[in-house]
Amino acid sequence: MVLASRFPDVEIPDVPVPSYVLAASRGLGDAPALVDGLSGETITHAQLVGYVDRFAAALHARGLGKGDVVAVFSPNTIWFPVVFHGIAAAGCVMSPVNSLYTPDEIAFQLRDAGAKLLVTVSPFLDRARPAMEKAGVTDLVVLDGAEGADSLRDLLTTQAPSVSPDIDPATDLVTLPYSSGTTGLPKGVMLTHRNLVANVAQTRPLIDLAPGGERIIAVLPFFHIYGLTVLMNQGLQWGGAVITLPRFDLEQFLRAIQDHRVTRAFVAPPILLALAKHPLVEQFDLSSLRSITSGAAPLDESLALAVEQRLRGLAGAGEDGVTVAQGYGMTELSPVSHTTPDRGTGPAGDPDVPKGTVGYAIPGTECRLVDPATGEDAAAGQSGELWVRGPQVMAGYLNNEQATRDTLDGEGWLHTGDVAVVDDLGRYTVVDRVKELIKYKGYQVAPAELEAVLIAHPGIADAAVIGVKDEESGEELPKAFLVRAPGSAITEDEVKAYMAEKVAPHKKIRIVEFIEQVPKSAAGKILRKELRTR
Numbered sequence: 001m002v003l004a005s006r007f008p009d010v011e012i013p014d015v016p017v018p019s020y021v022l023a024a025s026r027g028l029g030d031a032p033a034l035v036d037g038l039s040g041e042t043i044t045h046a047q048l049v050g051y052v053d054r055f056a057a058a059l060h061a062r063g064l065g066k067g068d069v070v071a072v073f074s075p076n077t078i079w080f081p082v083v084f085h086g087i088a089a090a091g092c093v094m095s096p097v098n099s100l101y102t103p104d105e106i107a108f109q110l111r112d113a114g115a116k117l118l119v120t121v122s123p124f125l126d127r128a129r130p131a132m133e134k135a136g137v138t139d140l141v142v143l144d145g146a147e148g149a150d151s152l153r154d155l156l157t158t159q160a161p162s163v164s165p166d167i168d169p170a171t172d173l174v175t176l177p178y179s180s181g182t183t184g185l186p187k188g189v190m191l192t193h194r195n196l197v198a199n200v201a202q203t204r205p206l207i208d209l210a211p212g213g214e215r216i217i218a219v220l221p222f223f224h225i226y227g228l229t230v231l232m233n234q235g236l237q238w239g240g241a242v243i244t245l246p247r248f249d250l251e252q253f254l255r256a257i258q259d260h261r262v263t264r265a266f267v268a269p270p271i272l273l274a275l276a277k278h279p280l281v282e283q284f285d286l287s288s289l290r291s292i293t294s295g296a297a298p299l300d301e302s303l304a305l306a307v308e309q310r311l312r313g314l315a316g317a318g319e320d321g322v323t324v325a326q327g328y329g330m331t332e333l334s335p336v337s338h339t340t341p342d343r344g345t346g347p348a349g350d351p352d353v354p355k356g357t358v359g360y361a362i363p364g365t366e367c368r369l370v371d372p373a374t375g376e377d378a379a380a381g382q383s384g385e386l387w388v389r390g391p392q393v394m395a396g397y398l399n400n401e402q403a404t405r406d407t408l409d410g411e412g413w414l415h416t417g418d419v420a421v422v423d424d425l426g427r428y429t430v431v432d433r434v435k436e437l438i439k440y441k442g443y444q445v446a447p448a449e450l451e452a453v454l455i456a457h458p459g460i461a462d463a464a465v466i467g468v469k470d471e472e473s474g475e476e477l478p479k480a481f482l483v484r485a486p487g488s489a490i491t492e493d494e495v496k497a498y499m500a501e502k503v504a505p506h507k508k509i510r511i512v513e514f515i516e517q518v519p520k521s522a523a524g525k526i527l528r529k530e531l532r533t534r
């Protein structure tokens with residue numbers, strides 16, 4: 001049974017991402033578009049439009065054109081949106097690289113994406129340079145400048161003519177983030193201009209925009225699709241100001257909310273945990289906040305309530321108080337498919353949405369709940385694998401037809417690998433995950449990727465990785481089951497040290513168990529369920 005969204009459809013403008021997202025900027029002149037949350041350095045809306053034009057012109061002047069992939073390896077700064085929209089306006093495709101990646105991980109992505117240029121910052125050069133060498137990428141831009149590379153200033157002062165590439169929003173890609181999806185190694189997720197335009201347009205009716213303008217805190221990284229669509233593009237499309245922070249530090253985060261009168265925070269569960277528990281929270285004036293939305297990993301209902309109650313009880317709290325909201329989606333969904341609405345914007349007559357739910361399917365989004373064993377629709381009130389169809393569904397995985405077919409069926413349904421239930425009012429709750437993916441602090445950890453790195457160690461004959469829930473933090477910890485190679489006496493500490501060097505911190509193996517044999521099916525598939533119930 002196809003479950004339609006309870007919201008009326010929205011119009012999705014048939015234009016490239018920068019035209020849509022920066023439409024409001026053209027009339028906003030000196031109003032701040034981007035503010036550095038630490039230094040206060042600001043880019044106005046008018047400047048943003050001008051800088052994007054120059055950046056795009058400079059890319060064409062250096063020989064890049066439609067469809068070329070530009071990798072961006074940078075923390076959040078006020079310049080990141082200039083770089084992204086400049087790349088998009090040039091008709092190129094921005095592939096965002098996780099700031100914590102090791103040279104091996106960066107090289108994999110550069111090579112797989114076929115990147116022609118890497119844009120980075122000087123503190124990242126010690127990892128960027130070896131990765132470029134490995135992947136055979138030679139063109140480099142270092143935003144804050146470095147010996148032998150062009151800087152942002154060089155690009156923004158180009159005299160090259162403005163460009164207007166012929167972009168077909170429905171088919172031309174604008175970004176290529178990496179996700180392992182339901183199984184296997186990280187893959188390039190092909191997202192079109194239309195996917196990203198749609199996702200911002202689709203969430204708009206569920207937001208009651210502040211009359212005085214919205215100010216969004218951008219502490220989650222722009223290199224993740226959550227940061228790119230929900231923080232950067234949504235915030236700019238609203239004509240708001242996006243306040244950037246380079247990394248999460250609770251005190252800086254609270255101070256930035258206070259000093260910049262932030263109205264909206266979009267975060268992941270670990271930040272809500274800090275807001276519920278940490279004594280620092282009481283020392284700041286957070287009364288400007290209208291909502292805090294959690295996404296990217298399951299949010300406990302009691303944690304959501306605890307944060308809401310605590311913030312509403314603070315001195316100076318607004319009359320209506322802050323609402324803790326929740327969104328759900330995947331990189332493959334640009335990323336939003338479900339969210340809880342602002343008060344008053346839900347389907348007519350609905351009471352407040354219960355805290356544990358991820359809310360409604362957003363406009364234009366159809367869902368099915370399917371029993372993964374039989375392929376039949378789940379009975380009313382029963383859980384099933386969530387399938388999603390809508391204009392935000394990716395075009396497919398780059399150079400990987402098999403993975404695309406396994407995830408996106410012939411009728412356009414994206415099989416999420418998440419298990420959900422829906423109530424009679426159309427509110428969804430995510431209850432389980434049937435895919436391999438591990439989530440650590442909202443970041444993806446792909447077991448197959450870790451297994452490949454583990455098996456490459458001469459002391460390890462075979463490996464299987466699963467996530468195990470840590471009761472204290474609520475996080476899933478990557479755990480490796482390992483078979484030692486004959487004659488090897490490799491220890492848990494040696495395994496951990498080896499992995500820490502090869503992979504980003506969120507992918508570290510946190511628990512090791514040595515076993516005789518990895519349980520596998522006749523076809524050689526790891527029987528993860530068996531490992532889970534051991």
Ligand code: AYL
Pocket residue numbers: 179225226230293294295296297298299326327328329330331332335336337338339358416417418430433439442443444
């Ligand atoms: P990826 N509850 C439970 N699991 C979730 C939730 C949630 N609210 N959100 C994401 N996940 C899990 O590609 C789920 O297993 O995108 C899903 O398949 O890094 C996987 O994370 C996708 O991970 C927002 C804010 C969507 C964030 C996002 C998700 C971006 C994460 C809508 O409003």
